[in-house]
Amino acid sequence: MTALLQILFDALSLGSLYALGALGIALIFGVMRLVNFAHGDYISFCVFAMLWPSIDAAAIVFAGKLPTYLLVPLILLIGAGLSVLSEIVVFRRFRNANPATMMIASFALGFVIKYFLLMLYSSRPKSIDLWSNLSQQVEIMGARIPPLQVITIVVTIAILLALTAFLKRTRFGLEMRAAAENFTMARMLGVRANMVIMMAFAVSGMLAAAIGLILVTQTGTVDINMGANLMLVAFVATVIGGLGSLPGAVIAGYLIGAATVLMQVVLPPDARPFRDAFVYGAVIVMLIWRPNGLFSSKATKQRV
Amino acid sequence: MAERPSILARTWSTPVILIAILAVLALAAYFAGSNPFNQTIIEIFIRVVLVVGLYVFIGNSGVISFGHIGFTCLGAYMTAWLTMLPAIKKSKLKGLPDIILNNKLDYGWGLLAATIFAGVAAYVFGKVLMRLSGIAASIATFAMMAVIIQVYSNWDSVTGAQSSVVGIPIVRTVWPYFACAVAVVLVAYAHSISRSGLALRAARDEATAAAASGVDIPRERLIAFVISGAIMGLGGALFAHSVGVVTPDTFYLGLTFITLSMLVVGGMNSLSGAVLGVVVLSIIIQLLRWLEKGVDLGGATLSLPLGVQEIAIGVVMIAILMYRPSGLTRNRELVWPSKRLSGGTKASAPADGKTA
Numbered sequence: 001m002t003a004l005l006q007i008l009f010d011a012l013s014l015g016s017l018y019a020l021g022a023l024g025i026a027l028i029f030g031v032m033r034l035v036n037f038a039h040g041d042y043i044s045f046c047v048f049a050m051l052w053p054s055i056d057a058a059a060i061v062f063a064g065k066l067p068t069y070l071l072v073p074l075i076l077l078i079g080a081g082l083s084v085l086s087e088i089v090v091f092r093r094f095r096n097a098n099p100a101t102m103m104i105a106s107f108a109l110g111f112v113i114k115y116f117l118l119m120l121y122s123s124r125p126k127s128i129d130l131w132s133n134l135s136q137q138v139e140i141m142g143a144r145i146p147p148l149q150v151i152t153i154v155v156t157i158a159i160l161l162a163l164t165a166f167l168k169r170t171r172f173g174l175e176m177r178a179a180a181e182n183f184t185m186a187r188m189l190g191v192r193a194n195m196v197i198m199m200a201f202a203v204s205g206m207l208a209a210a211i212g213l214i215l216v217t218q219t220g221t222v223d224i225n226m227g228a229n230l231m232l233v234a235f236v237a238t239v240i241g242g243l244g245s246l247p248g249a250v251i252a253g254y255l256i257g258a259a260t261v262l263m264q265v266v267l268p269p270d271a272r273p274f275r276d277a278f279v280y281g282a283v284i285v286m287l288i289w290r291p292n293g294l295f296s297s298k299a300t301k302q303r304v
Numbered sequence: 305m306a307e308r309p310s311i312l313a314r315t316w317s318t319p320v321i322l323i324a325i326l327a328v329l330a331l332a333a334y335f336a337g338s339n340p341f342n343q344t345i346i347e348i349f350i351r352v353v354l355v356v357g358l359y360v361f362i363g364n365s366g367v368i369s370f371g372h373i374g375f376t377c378l379g380a381y382m383t384a385w386l387t388m389l390p391a392i393k394k395s396k397l398k399g400l401p402d403i404i405l406n407n408k409l410d411y412g413w414g415l416l417a418a419t420i421f422a423g424v425a426a427y428v429f430g431k432v433l434m435r436l437s438g439i440a441a442s443i444a445t446f447a448m449m450a451v452i453i454q455v456y457s458n459w460d461s462v463t464g465a466q467s468s469v470v471g472i473p474i475v476r477t478v479w480p481y482f483a484c485a486v487a488v489v490l491v492a493y494a495h496s497i498s499r500s501g502l503a504l505r506a507a508r509d510e511a512t513a514a515a516a517s518g519v520d521i522p523r524e525r526l527i528a529f530v531i532s533g534a535i536m537g538l539g540g541a542l543f544a545h546s547v548g549v550v551t552p553d554t555f556y557l558g559l560t561f562i563t564l565s566m567l568v569v570g571g572m573n574s575l576s577g578a579v580l581g582v583v584v585l586s587i588i589i590q591l592l593r594w595l596e597k598g599v600d601l602g603g604a605t606l607s608l609p610l611g612v613q614e615i616a617i618g619v620v621m622i623a624i625l626m627y628r629p630s631g632l633t634r635n636r637e638l639v640w641p642s643k644r645l646s647g648g649t650k651a652s653a654p655a656d657g658k659t660a
Contacts, residue, residue, distance in 0.1 A: 097625075100366075101629055104564065104625060105626075109618065111614055111617075112618035112619060115611040115612075116611070119610060119611035122610075235446070239440060243439060273458035274455060274458055274459075280448075280454065281447075284433070284444055284447050287443070291436050291437075291440045293440075
């Protein structure tokens with residue numbers, strides 16, 4: 001029972017991270033058919049924003065010293081800002097390009113951001129102490145669980161609820177959903193295209209910032225590659241969920257989180273290092289079984 | 305009815321021009337004789353092999369693959385296994401089969417084995433993956449690379465896991481690399497004008513019409529995937545012999561980014577684009593490396609911080625995609641200037657910028 005609870009919490013908290021990442025990617029795909037490879041680098045960027053640029057091995061904490069009630073909004077704002085900026089500077093010019101071109105452009109943008117960070121901070125991982133008391137384990141019903149896991153899960157659920165309310169109850173949300181359904185038609189009916197797309201990028205950037213905050217609290221280290229690995233999984237989750245489907249992305253994120261944790265438990269010790277290989281293998285099988293994902297939206301179906 | 309000239313007769317000048325470009329580079333390396341310059345040219349030839357390998361699949365099928373570097377990894381390790389001294393293998397890579405552990409082959413056999421091994425792996429993966437298309441296919445190739453890299457970076461007894469495999473015999477003369485680059489260009493050219501290659505390009509430009517005309521799209525894609533996988537494996541083996549060290553990390557997103565950007569900058573849908581992209585970006589990279597090391601300007605040393613190289617490549621790539629999405633060559637092949645305007649030049653030029 002306790003072991004089961006432990007697994008459940010592990011799966012939910014890992015799944016939450018993947019779900020948030022997948023949501024950020026799916027939002028943008030929904031409005032402009034862009035698979036944003038740079039998303040993972042937004043995450044790294046937000047984390048590095050807490051440090052003062054220096055190539056020394058020791059991290060000089062700068063914004064990270066702010067009190068929590070200022071730090072969180074600031075990092076969210078940085079995430080949103082970077083994301084919107086990349087829309088204005090780069091992606092706006094690719095509105096009419098085909099998805100493959102946009103995908104490669106975002107791949108390139110991700111590299112630019114990553115090496116920009118490398119230039120300012122060097123490639124060595126640095127340690128940073130942010131809310132580390134949250135990682136000390138407490139006992140809940142016999143299972144030893146760090147409060148951070150609980151917070152991650154609760155925060156994710158809160159974000160999902162808030163986002164749902166935003167999409168269903170506000171004017172922007174309505175416009176965004178209309179744009180995701182049929183962009184051209186929505187424009188003809190008076191939806192302000194630039195506004196909607198910028199809004200989607202802002203929300204997506206904030207999600208990236210939230211992931212960054214959770215990740216850095218969890219690991220206590222800052223690394224220019226920290227966003228990339230999570231982004232790959234989130235990416236896969238978006239595709240499995242059905243590109244453009246927001247609930248699909250979230251569910252697939254949780255599914256992959258659960259699969260990863262389960263593999264860790266179920267696989268024999270010899271095969272455990274290959275856990276990720278098994279997860280990616282499962283993804284390939286899944287794609288063969290349902291190429292359009294579990295919850296495919298009509299817009300992504302291909303004729304041939 | 306006038307007889308239709310064969311496609312070979314109309315386009316043979318393309319491979320000749322490309323090989324001439326490569327030959328100029330090889331001769332430059334031969335006559336310069338300096339070691340660093342030689343190494344730079346070798347690097348260019350390896351990239352030509354890799355990028356042409358990418359072109360065979362991506363250019364002809366229009367499906368963006370982010371996973372081909374996985375085959376490069378397979379090739380590099382295969383040649384490392386076969387050509388290293390038995391003593392080193394016995395201490396570091398104990399898990400290899402005895403017959404590999406106790407023998408040492410010449411590097412030529414290593415290259416051949418790497419090519420075949422990567423080709424077979426591409427067939428196995430491709431058999432499954434080629435049923436997908438569009439973005440799902442891109443993501444699936446990505447997952448494929450992740451599987452390969454994860455296995456190679458954790459299988460301690462056979463690949464040495466994360467630590468680097470050292471002791472691969474280093475080949476320093478430029479000629480084997482040149483020969484491989486030429487061979488790869490010829491193979492890619494032969495494939496693109498073959499029946500299968502033409503059918504695949506038709507499917508890229510107009511999938512519905514091609515399928516209706518009897519093109520078996522998954523089959524043609526699989527053929528291109530196997531050829532390009534094999535070429536990527538060869539490129540990996542050449543890479544291993546040029547530096548003498550391999551790690552799984554070498555063959556991940558970084559190399560994917562560089563090779564893909566070379567293909568995009570040159571022009572994704574043409575063989576000339578692949579080769580020119582390598583040459584142009586390699587020159588830019590070399591200039592930036594030189595600047596990163598520091599240049600003496602009248603007493604003051606000017607040096608760029610690390611990372612500028614990648615940032616510059618990224619910016620060039622985005623700019624090309626923005627202003628010239630069909631690349632430097634506009635997706636056309638280089639051909640001999642001809643007075644007959646009707647025939648030659650248009651033959652192998654597909655529609656601009658249309659992929660997937």
